Amino acid sequence: MANEKTQQILDLVKGLTILELADLVKALEEEFGVSA
Numbered sequence: 352m353a354n355e356k357t358q359q360i361l362d363l364v365k366g367l368t369i370l371e372l373a374d375l376v377k378a379l380e381e382e383f384g385v386s387a
Contacts, residue, residue, distance in 0.1 A: 353361065367375065376387055 380386055
């Protein structure tokens with residue numbers, strides 16, 4: 352079972368639109384220097 356912090360993140364992600372998710376992925380890629 353996910354811990355509280357993980358569950359909060361999942362709940363936030365579930366509420367995002369597709370465009371917001373795309374922006375999130377791009378931001379994570381830039382922040383951590385990876386490609387997903």
